[in-house]
Amino acid sequence: MLHLGRYRKFLAVLVTLVVLVTLMSVTARERETVLLVEKAVIEALAPVQAWFGGLTVGIRGTVADLEAIRHLREENETLRARADAYDTTVHRLKELEIENERLRTLLGFTQAVEYQYVVADVVSRNADNWFSRITINRGSSDGIAKNMPVVTSQGLVGRISEVSANISVVQLLTDRASGTGTLVQASRDGGIASGQGSQSPLLSMMFFERTAEVAPEDAVVTSGFGEIFPPGLFVGRVVDISKDSYGLLKYARIKPGVDFGRLEEVLVITNATVGVGGP
Amino acid sequence: MNTLSEWLNRLSSRHAVLGFWIVGGLLFQTAVFPHLAVFGLKPDVLMVVVVCWALLYGPAEGFVAGLAAGLVQDLTFGQYIGLFALAKTLVGFGVGVVAGKIFRETIWVPTAAVGVAVFAHEFVVWVCLRALHVPAPAVNIITVGLPVAVYSTLLAPLVYRQIFVHYIGERAKEKDLTGGANQAAGRR
Numbered sequence: 125m126l127h128l129g130r131y132r133k134f135l136a137v138l139v140t141l142v143v144l145v146t147l148m149s150v151t152a153r154e155r156e157t158v159l160l161v162e163k164a165v166i167e168a169l170a171p172v173q174a175w176f177g178g179l180t181v182g183i184r185g186t187v188a189d190l191e192a193i194r195h196l197r198e199e200n201e202t203l204r205a206r207a208d209a210y211d212t213t214v215h216r217l218k219e220l221e222i223e224n225e226r227l228r229t230l231l232g233f234t235q236a237v238e239y240q241y242v243v244a245d246v247v248s249r250n251a252d253n254w255f256s257r258i259t260i261n262r263g264s265s266d267g268i269a270k271n272m273p274v275v276t277s278q279g280l281v282g283r284i285s286e287v288s289a290n291i292s293v294v295q296l297l298t299d300r301a302s303g304t305g306t307l308v309q310a311s312r313d314g315g316i317a318s319g320q321g322s323q324s325p326l327l328s329m330m331f332f333e334r335t336a337e338v339a340p341e342d343a344v345v346t347s348g349f350g351e352i353f354p355p356g357l358f359v360g361r362v363v364d365i366s367k368d369s370y371g372l373l374k375y376a377r378i379k380p381g382v383d384f385g386r387l388e389e390v391l392v393i394t395n396a397t398v399g400v401g402g403p
Numbered sequence: 404m405n406t407l408s409e410w411l412n413r414l415s416s417r418h419a420v421l422g423f424w425i426v427g428g429l430l431f432q433t434a435v436f437p438h439l440a441v442f443g444l445k446p447d448v449l450m451v452v453v454v455c456w457a458l459l460y461g462p463a464e465g466f467v468a469g470l471a472a473g474l475v476q477d478l479t480f481g482q483y484i485g486l487f488a489l490a491k492t493l494v495g496f497g498v499g500v501v502a503g504k505i506f507r508e509t510i511w512v513p514t515a516a517v518g519v520a521v522f523a524h525e526f527v528v529w530v531c532l533r534a535l536h537v538p539a540p541a542v543n544i545i546t547v548g549l550p551v552a553v554y555s556t557l558l559a560p561l562v563y564r565q566i567f568v569h570y571i572g573e574r575a576k577e578k579d580l581t582g583g584a585n586q587a588a589g590r591r
Contacts, residue, residue: 133462133463136466137466137492137496140466140470140492141489141492141493143485144485144488144489144492145485145489146485147484147485148483148484148485148486148489148531148535149535151481151482151483151484151485152482152483152535155482159478159484161478162478162481162484165475165478165479166478166479169426169429169430169433169479172430172434173430173433173434174434176430176431176434176435177434177435177438180434180435180438180439181438184438247434248433248434248437248479249433249434249437250433250479250480251429251432251433251447251449251476251479251480251487252447252476252480252487252528253443253444253445253447253525253547253551254528254529254532254537254539254547255480257480259479259480285482286482293480300532300537300538300539301482301537301538318538320538321539321543321547322440322443322444323442323443323444323546323547323550324443325443385437385440385443
């Protein structure tokens with residue numbers, strides 16, 4: 125008994141570690157439900173996190189505003205010129221839209237789906253440096269469900285990975301456990317774009333074909349093959365292309381359209397076709 | 404600084420103080436430091452708290468601090484519940500075991516200990532990720548582990564000083580109580 129008492133501490137540590145390893149391997153699988161205790165912790169911390177985050181964003185914004193004032197006049201002139209150019213483009217696009225409509229009717233195509241969005245604020249980010257996830261202030265009570273795509277005007281952000289009543293967790297494209305079915309918009313060559321963790325802002329796209337036609341600055345969009353993301357959502361642009369050491373696989377590094385470091389508001393698409401299981 | 408320590412000293416339970424540090428650390432880590440990230444990396448505030456706590460209070464408290472901080476972190480964002488709890492518990496306990504053998508009164512030793520412990524924590528996380536088949540190349544031990552350890556080290560003096568003041572206050576209270584009891588026994 126004396127010996128057991130001496131090693132009791134180490135025994136307690138060992139038992140706890142075994143329990144934690146078991147818990148980790150069980151929860152590592154894609155889960156359809158969130159544990160009650162997870163929901164409670166997320167919901168309890170979210171309002172304070174939102175306040176803290178808002179304060180930091182406010183301070184950072186004020187500093188940035190002071191810096192921006194110096195460049196405002198110059199920027200204003202550039203924007204006016206650009207707005208004039210956009211007016212011309214809008215007229216041209218309207219013409220093309222009418223023409224597109226007419227040709228669709230002629231060929232018997234169905235109308236493209238119009239997405240329905242729920243606007244959400246970013247509340248906080250994950251605490252570690254290995255994954256890339258954010259929490260948003262919308263949950264199942266707002267019609268949010270697991271695997272719904274999340275976007276901004278700059279492009280695809282990620283997918284909903286966990287949902288509680290008022291808060292959801294979004295797995296970003298840059299998360300190392302994320303993989304998105306994508307294709308090069310011009311050549312239609314497909315592949316999988318994966319994240320590389322929070323320290324790398326670039327995605328790595330592995331092509332299905334080593335003969336894929338791709339060039340720097342090519343636009344990359346979702347392919348729609350993965351059952352989670354609808355086709356045609358802008359992902360980013362190709363930075364450079366490489367092959368593996370055996371020359372069998374072709375890779376491209378993609379710069380996402382979204383600046384993940386400055387995400388404050390996102391849109392959740394609530395009427396995209398959603399499948400079961402992670403990307 | 405001292406006002407915060409005085410306020411913390413007034414809290415009755417030691418673990419209420421630990422809870423305050425863990426929740427506060429988590430809030431800073433998830434809502435403030437992402438905006439102050441350097442090359443996309445932020446310090447591990449929770450690990451700094453765990454190491455400082457383990458250095459002062461020993462292995463059992465290091466274990467409790469690591470387990471509590473890790474579980475809270477896992478529950479807020481985790482798909483892999485237990486991942487950070489495992490890493491933080493192991494390192495917290497380990498730091499507590501070696502704490503008795505190092506000189507804790509100077510600020511430099513705990514600061515260096517935080518650097519080494521955070522790196523060890525990132526290494527354990529990397530090993531677990533590999534075991535879970537999450538893509539994490541070996542180079543990430545250096546590209547993630549080293550910068551996070553250095554960044555976290557910068558916070559160590561601030562956190563350690565506050566926890567140290569609380570620890571000294573707690574010890575003084577214990578001495579007062581023991582002294583009072585001895586005096587009463589003497590009078591009898």
